[in-house]
Amino acid sequence: MDNTYTIRNIVNEDGSALVSDYGAHVLSWTPKGHEPVVWQPKAVYLSEGTAIRGGVPVIFPWFGLGYENGEPAGKNPRHGFARTAFWHVDRDTLTDRHVLYTLESDEIAPELLAETPSGPDSKFHAEYDVAVSDTLTMTLTVENTGDAPLTFEAAMHTYLHVGDVRCTQISGLVDTPYLDSADDFAPKEQTTSPLAFDGTMVDRIYQSEGTLLVHDEALHRTIMVEKSGSPQTVVWNPGEEAGNKIGDLMEGEWHDFVCVEAVVNRDSAVTIEPGEAYSISQTIRVK
Numbered sequence: 001m002d003n004t005y006t007i008r009n010i011v012n013e014d015g016s017a018l019v020s021d022y023g024a025h026v027l028s029w030t031p032k033g034h035e036p037v038v039w040q041p042k043a044v045y046l047s048e049g050t051a052i053r054g055g056v057p058v059i060f061p062w063f064g065l066g067y068e069n070g071e072p073a074g075k076n077p078r079h080g081f082a083r084t085a086f087w088h089v090d091r092d093t094l095t096d097r098h099v100l101y102t103l104e105s106d107e108i109a110p111e112l113l114a115e116t117p118s119g120p121d122s123k124f125h126a127e128y129d130v131a132v133s134d135t136l137t138m139t140l141t142v143e144n145t146g147d148a149p150l151t152f153e154a155a156m157h158t159y160l161h162v163g164d165v166r167c168t169q170i171s172g173l174v175d176t177p178y179l180d181s182a183d184d185f186a187p188k189e190q191t192t193s194p195l196a197f198d199g200t201m202v203d204r205i206y207q208s209e210g211t212l213l214v215h216d217e218a219l220h221r222t223i224m225v226e227k228s229g230s231p232q233t234v235v236w237n238p239g240e241e242a243g244n245k246i247g248d249l250m251e252g253e254w255h256d257f258v259c260v261e262a263v264v265n266r267d268s269a270v271t272i273e274p275g276e277a278y279s280i281s282q283t284i285r286v287k
């Protein structure tokens with residue numbers, strides 16, 4: 001394992017991004033002529049074994065604490081090992097618009113690999129493709145390189161920059177069922193109103209494959225979030241009380257972002273047969 005922290009600066013006439021090889025983590029993305037859209041905190045801490053805050057953490061092969069027998073499984077590290085792994089860059093793909101990362105199961109410590117939902121013999125080849133222009137497209141593809149079925153959860157845990165989350169609304173979720181992670185995963189349904197934020201925690205797993213619009217009154221813009229291969233969308237903002245306790249955020253930074261995450265988790269975890277591959281993709285743009 002290479003423990004050098006390389007940050008790649010991808011810049012072209014349509015936009016720019018910073019991407020970290022540690023975690024294959026998009027740290028920020030700014031389409032030309034706009035404020036940053038993928039949010040970066042005031043301080044970014046790089047430390048082996050610790051997930052980077054902000055940007056787009058890659059969640060794989062389990063989400064949160066994992067999920068087994070109908071309940072959270074207490075796995076560690078939270079959100080899987082991909083975001084604390086050193087990914088490899090395919091140098092042939094590295095341009096001013098694009099980078100492709102790879103990660104193999106045989107690079108993962110056995111005790112971590114053993115926590116994969118399909119168990120210690122899980123084998124995979126993962127690719128993470130990041131395309132930067134006036135849109136940002138991120139695609140995670142996982143291939144089963146073993147000889148037994150591979151089961152995993154995954155997400156692109158995208159932190160979107162907003163002027164103030166309390167003046168932000170998300171549309172595209174009307175009548176959508178969700179699990180309220182902030183209320184012991186109670187099943188609920190979105191009303192006819194757009195989702196709004198009042199400074200208390202919002203942490204929901206929506207059963208939603210659709211395109212969402214994030215209306216940001218403070219920055220006078222709308223961010224469109226499209227995706228494929230993901231039957232669920234997590235929306236998360238920690239709110240004031242929990243947000244101000246997050247050690248790698250400054251006081252008040254909780255209201256500068258909202259996470260809109262393309263997810264496969266819990267009962268929608270993916271199972272692929274030997275030789276098969278599965279892709280999840282998310283595209284972001286300013287409308």
Ligand SMILES: O=P(O)(O)OC[C@H]1O[C@@H](O)[C@H](O)[C@@H](O)[C@@H]1O
Binds near residue numbers: 064157203234236
């Ligand atoms: O602090 P972490 O591990 O990056 O997780 C942040 C949040 O990530 C979200 O995806 C989860 O739904 C939340 O429950 C969690 O708090």
